Amino acid sequence: MNIEKLFAHAQSKGISDVQVFLNNRNELSIEVFEGHLEKYEISDSSSMTIRGIFNGKMGTYSTEIMDDSMIETIVDAIIGSAKIIDSLDDAIIYAGDSKYEELTGLYNEALNNLDVSEKIAKVKELDAKFHAADPTVSIVETMYSESTRSVMLQNTKGLKLFNKVNSAMMGGQVIVKNESDQRTSFDLLISNEFVDFDTDKLSKDIVEKGVKSLGAKPIPSGSYELVFENNALGILLSAFSGVFSAEAVQKGFSLLKGKLETAIGSSKVTLVDDPFMKKSSRSRSFDDEGVATRYKELIKEGILKTYLHNLNTAKKDQVASTGNGFGGAVSAVNLALLPGSTPKNDLIQLVKDGIFITDVQGAHAGANPVSGDFSLQASGFVIKDGVLGQPVALITVAGNFIKLLQDIEVVGNDLKTGYYGITCPSVKVGPMAVAGL
Amino acid sequence: MLLEKHLIEKLIDTALSTGGDFAEIYIEDKVSESIQSVGGRIEKANSQKVFGVGVRIAHKLQSVYGYTNSKNPEVLIKLASDLSKSFSDSNLTKAVPLGELEIGQRHKVRINPRDVKQTDKVDLIKRAYKAAKEYDEVIQQVMTSISDSVQTVVIANSEGRFVTEDRVRIRIGINAIAGKDGVMQTGFDGPGTGKGYEYFFEEVDIETIAKNAARMAKTMLFADDCPSGVMPVIINNEFGGVIFHEACGHSLEATSVAKNASVFCGKLGQQIASTIVTAIDDGTIENGWGSANFDDEGYPQQRRVLIENGILKTYMVDKLNSRRMNHQPTGSSRRESYRFSPTSRMSNTFIDNGTSTFDEIIAATEYGLFAAKMGGGSVNPGSGDFNFSVSEGYIVRNGKIAEPVKGAALVGNGAEILWKIDMVGNNLDRARGMCGSASGSIPADVGQPTIRVSSITVGGKKGAK
Secondary structure, eight states, X not given: OOHHHHHHHHHHTTOOOEEEEEEEEEEEEEEEETTEEEEEEEEEEEEEEEEEEETTEEEEEEEXXXXXXXXXXXXXXHHHHHHHOOXXXXXXXXXXXXXXXXXXXXXXXXXXXXXXXXXXXXXXXXXXXXXHHOTTEEEEEEEEEEEEEEEEEEETTSOXXXXXXXXXXXXXXXXXXXXXXXXXXXXXXXXSOGGGOOHHHHHHHHHHHHHHXXXXXXXXXXEEEEEEOHHHHHHHHHHTGGGGBHHXXXXXXXXXXXXXXXXXXXXXXXXXXXXXXXXXXXXXXXXXXXXXXXXXXXEETTEEOOOBOOHHHHHHHTSOOOSOEETTEEOOSSEEEOOOSBOHHHHHHTOSEEEEEEEEEOHHHXXXXXXXXXXXXXXXXXXXXXXXXXXXXXXXXXXXXXXXXXXXXXXXXXXXXXXXXXXXXXXXXXXXXXXXX | OOSOHHHHHHHHHHHTTTSOSEEEEXXXXXXXXXXXXXXXXXXXXXXXXXXXXXEEEEETTEEEEEEESOOOHHHHHHHHHHHHTTOOOSSOOOOOOOOSOEEOOSSOOSSOGGGSOHHHHHHHHHHHHXXXXXXXXXXXXXXXXXXXXXXXXXXXXXXXXEEEEEEEEEEEEEEEEEEETTEEEEEEEOOEESSOTHIIIIISOHHHHHHHHHHHHHHHHTOEEOEEEEEXXXXXXXXXXXXXXXXXXXXXXXXXXXXXXXTTTTOTTSBOXXXXXXXXEETTSTTOTTOOSBOTTSSBOOEEEEEETTEEOOXXXXXXXXXXXXXXXXXXXXXXXXXXXXXXXXSEEEEOOOSBOXXXXXXTOSEEEEEEEEEEXXXXXXXXXXXXXXXXXXXXXXXXXXXXXXXXXXXXXXXXXXXXXXXXBSOOEEEEEEEEETTEEEEEEEEEOOEEEEEEEEEOTTEEO
């Protein structure tokens, strides 16, 4: 689409400022089942979101058809949508910041150039290692996916910005089976360096976890000290990432309202938003409003330091946008709980009578971001006098997000970025309600 | 026509040129609109145009899929050609020529979302806001939204299928927040339809639904934390059916059965549930939330009796997975959009009516949990372990519904819970949901009469009783 033509037509119809946000994604995914390439997918797709101010209100339109024939439809739709908005919020199109971080190491051309046959071979290699790892391994699904994402922003205030990042995931799920039980185990690695995909370690870790969990059972209900493994903690944190949005605070549905500069977690908790994180496909130097992104501490040693802002929420709070305006709302880019120095095994040794939680399930439904309450299905291993014991499944752990942050006693050093995009180590927390038998 | 017929035929021929034995073209055009309000003011209004073409080629058990937004014939032919390079079999399959385009028109829509003024949609969600906000002074905030879409699909394949249909969906979301002394609880209702706007203008009362969301938030605000432990649980009708959807439905989809990765593999014809359980997945219900004329491989949607009096009768099977199984496809293939290759999914899934009345079920329970409204949940089909949350719960004591409790989760095993259903009510009803799985997020109805599960693990913050 001829963007200048779109801008000109929009302005001729009375739209004062216009912004175009273009999103292009190139994807590849490979799935291997029982040693054979089962599924292979490729795609190249684009979408465009256009925002425009009409009579002081922001109208929006998105389209996947981007030829000039759409210009009239887009402009009419923006005016139509602006007309029904009666929010008191200001509509802002941004002229830009003086400086934007240069993204380094986030687009790795070599990953894209690597022949697809080598990628398939590596997935087959992982698949074979899963099968070879243990006689109880029965069914294996192995996958690799890769995406290159380019975003471009251009507006009538003269701003023009561009980012390009790529990232890949490799992982698998195995089903292990013995005479009396069947368990699954899943994990993946995220990187844009192909050498990072260590198939030996990945297959060994996943299968080992599955084999150890055979025979998992609920344990008696009660209050137990817990160690959350990094993956499990990441899932839990992701369910509550929305509470840091200033939009949620201002509109009265965040439990962090009025908590700035107060202790919401233990002194061990420092939570940051790092928009420049290496190997993350979410990393960006500008947000969807064109504001420069920046590294920030949301919680520093337990104290809530800032909310996440877009242009609008920042104006209301009379602060600067934190560069977190994404998709018409406010969200973090790469949330990370900073690690401590304690190895995971030492965290386990600290527990006399408790549970090592390796997985939680159902966070999309069992965690309420407004009240902070959660009650989630969990699995893991009993800890007795600092030693891992029998596998545990079909229990629930229940608590409150703020209470959890306050109960974090020791932070591990085993940082990991999970599927939900949260980076965190394992942590030891105080007693929590567990339901089982 | 979204693409010319001769171009579609050319794409199929190109796809089969290297020995693929099946090719399918999926073309999607969708216009959707969403409006959101917070505190009674319209904050966001967005409309969206989606267009894309997906090309799938299979050879025995292998499949390749690709998609693009482009309508350009050269780009599309290159996509089909690039994908076909995955195969090299000298034994070529010849495509059956496409006949006349078959138009699905079982689900009639009277008031098309595209013909409704935005201001009339705004009016609906403002009425919902007002009813919820004015319900009680503890209601601090209400967020309402409306979204609708008209999706046109054209599906063609190398076996001569050539079908099209329009699929209309409308949904309203009402989220009420009750608060007092810094504590907040939520209540939600999300009515939706596969009909047109006649559903919201004429058939349901949006104020009643909104007040119910507010009532739920208020009830939960004053509720104690749920105790934990193993106890009988009575699960209410309508959205309570999410239990069957999660605990059993997903494990009956070929997506997991074909790979021998489901706890229900090899159980056809065997008893897998107590004899009072009959469960059905019916994609043909007129204007159902999960209905369609055709599945996303272009074959007619069907009514599938999954379990009859406890006996497993069928799995839900798509065409490609049927190749791995000794099982006919059941018209169960679905996908969110052209961005996903299709696989077997549920449509409108429910446990059928039994003979007990609601009152009998409550009266027969000395102590337990009554899950009046369920939240969502998830399952691991490999182990059968599932979880879901209870958004409105009550303790049942001495055969009567007693105090409300909040924050309950239920966990269990799908294969086991089916045997533990010991009472089935006679008040079957269905409710709307969105189901996320391998081929994306799709509208799916869940449903059941009120049922009782003799024992299940209940997790709550209050700890053991």
